[in-house]
Amino acid sequence: MAESKWNRNYLICPDPKNPELTRSVKGLSHEGLPEEIKVVEEIPLTIFLNSTEIVTVMTIGDYPEYLALGFLFNQGMLRSYHSVERVDYDQDLQTVVVRTTKTTNFEVKLQKKTRTSGCAVGTVFGDQMELIEGLQLPFLKVKTSWLYHLAKSINLTPSLYLEAGAIHGTVLCKEDQTLVYMEDVGRHNAVDKINGWMKSKDIQPEDKLIYTTGRLTSEMILKTALMGIPVLVSRSGFTAWGVEIARKVNLTLIGRMRGKRFICLAGEERLERNILPDEIGDEARKHRRKGAAD
Amino acid sequence: MAESKWNRNYLICPDPKNPELTRSVKGLSHEGLPEEIKVVEEIPLTIFLNSTEIVTVMTIGDYPEYLALGFLFNQGMLRSYHSVERVDYDQDLQTVVVRTTKTTNFEVKLQKKTRTSGCAVGTVFGDQMELIEGLQLPFLKVKTSWLYHLAKSINLTPSLYLEAGAIHGTVLCKEDQTLVYMEDVGRHNAVDKINGWMKSKDIQPEDKLIYTTGRLTSEMILKTALMGIPVLVSRSGFTAWGVEIARKVNLTLIGRMRGKRFICLAGEERLERNILPDEIGDEARKHRRKGAAD
Structure with missing residues (x-):
């Protein structure tokens, strides 16, 4: 499958070949042999x-x-x-x-x-x-087929993560289309960059969703809610207060999304389950993030 | 293998059964079925x-x-x-x-x-x-057998991570002994808690090392260096500036440590390679952190 299939729709996507964003460093492997790896700039x-x-x-x-x-x-x-x-x-x-x-x-x-x-x-x-006092995020129908498509597409998009690891990705999406894919050493920076882009271009939030590789902490949920985006999806886990805030502002919160699996802890009413999870199957091992951005 | 084998030496270790640290929340699974999971407090x-x-x-x-x-x-x-x-x-x-x-x-x-x-x-x-201007961390011999023992022991220690995910662990160690295992939603908090404990108890840093599940960013390396601890080990990856700071203060920096594998990007001279990596083998799948703390 050609890589280009997965980034043709982005307005902004990662630029893993940009020499200003990664650096080669030399070290010694577990066997004591010289090894050179790429690491992200910070x-x-x-x-x-x-x-x-x-x-x-x-x-x-x-x-x-x-x-x-x-x-x-x-x-x-x-x-x-x-x-x-x-x-x-x-x-x-x-x-x-x-x-x-x-x-x-x-x-x-x-x-x-x-x-x-x-x-x-x-x-x-x-x-x-x-x-966020009194904030109620708007209704938006979200098909589970979109979520599965997005997760796969984002995992296959060439990225700094795939090039050098130790970095988080956050993607602004509409329906099953990926729009803006930002990466950064902190997941909060990646979502801030998306917000800066949206504000500059006067992009409306109510029909968008955010997919992130990072954990669903209170900080991520507050930012998403303040941006007016009603759906937040992650392959990682939750914190209790993050869940509480999501329920308060009626944000649809989906985590631990890997292969066919996910769990929705808030805003379930937006989901249209239009595909059988078994059509998706379990996540292929080669698509697993190997924890380099733990 | 009894769990107690792995936490008998800790002065402080995680308390995954403490009801103040996790909460059960209810949601719906990918199949639309009720599911209850534990999440960490924040x-x-x-x-x-x-x-x-x-x-x-x-x-x-x-x-x-x-x-x-x-x-x-x-x-x-x-x-x-x-x-x-x-x-x-x-x-x-x-x-x-x-x-x-x-x-x-x-x-x-x-x-x-x-x-x-x-x-x-x-x-x-x-x-x-x-x-850190002018700081040079002291010499300390570090046997690779200690690192392998520590990594395994820490992975098997009952923890909030194993209970609820979405959390980082940082462990203060001496030789092959785990001393203080702190967890927190941010890896910087976990290392700060270790520092607070050390300062309160007047613990000397020069013969200690730190093992963390989180990435080796500039923040983690600055903190470790300021604490006076000469060795920092992680199962995660690096940032370029983290590596630069480690080399400047002569901190031994080891990352991507999984099973027998690791890479040392600074302070290699402290390592005594007293064990053949092949005696360790690759990481068993069941001991892999599944990225819940990405």
Whole structure:
């Protein structure tokens, strides 16, 4: 099967041959013999909102503008794309500055906060929980045949993961089509990059779903919900609080998806079971992720 | 083989039957049938250094005091255990307050910082890199037979991972003995908890090694180096910058360790290859981590 079959529909897909994203390093094998392997790059990127330094994240370094934008929106620090004036990436300084037309509410709040207790890191979390207060994600019919097709297609798409391991993939999909496939050292970065792309292109979320290789933690579920995407699918497992948040906002949450198997822990009513799992069978050994991104 | 064989030597080991750490949740399987699975808890814990709110981390919730202490030391925010007066955990408020006898340098620096640019998150990273400037980890002979024994022993130790998946394990070891086995939703929390335990008990690092199930990213390698531990072993893969830091501080870095296989990318001179890999063989399928903590 030609590889091209699996990435012809992507608007953005991994670029495993990009020499800036991986590096060959030499070591010694278990037998004491020289061995050379490819490893992914990991670089610090500092995100500014206007003149305020927000955070330094570790990233593989592709799409820094999308990462910064998506992060700020997913943290509730930016609320409307229309206020974004410019996004400037400086490769030498490893910084991205997101500039808005006027000072954001977040900056005002931060100034107040830092006058009293010194730092705003701890408040971010509370802000995200406030943002989902009352949120109910829209209805969307999801055929299980789409999910099986997506899982297979994503597993077979050439990726940095297949090239060098130790990396997570997150894919924005519509029905059985893969649209944007982002990878990064942290699964939160990959979903932030998708969010940055969506906000830049004014892409509507309500008919989309996200497939991720990473675990379904509260962070991933909060981000997906804040993006307005009603379905999140993973080959990995769950945390209790992640499940709780998904049920609260009525997100369809599917995990442990391998071959024909999966378990749906929230939002089951969106699923249309239009295919018999036995038509899919168990996951072939060669398609198993070998845990390099554990 | 009795399970007890594998945890008799631990000073601290996982407590998979603790009802506060996992929860049963009900869902529907791929066949549309009711299915109940166990998932790990994930709760927010806010860490204060005296009156300064530092960060909110997501954790399974065991050993909050060790987590807070270990985090502050690993970030360079605390420098000497002798200045720690008290550590107070409040379960209702989900907070840990670490109190020192006098205001720390970090707090002074933070006050300066927040007057100018608002927040200190981005500075933390630069501080950690400064802390390893000139650091050279001590020599320690490491027999490959120890590594094989440790890997097997840790894989067979009853754990939250085996109970519910979606969690990382990090183990402090000495020679072929497992000492402290911490698990958490983030691998950085697990290593922070080990650091908190070591600092509290005044445990010396130079004859220890760390085994982790997680990836060898820059964060894990910085933490291990700052703890003064000269050897870090993982069943997962590497990032380029992690390898670079390990080589800079002369940390022995071993990854992709499964069955007889591994690759050593830094500090090879500490290894004494006292066993033929073929005596170990390939990893049995039943001992493979199934990626639930991807």
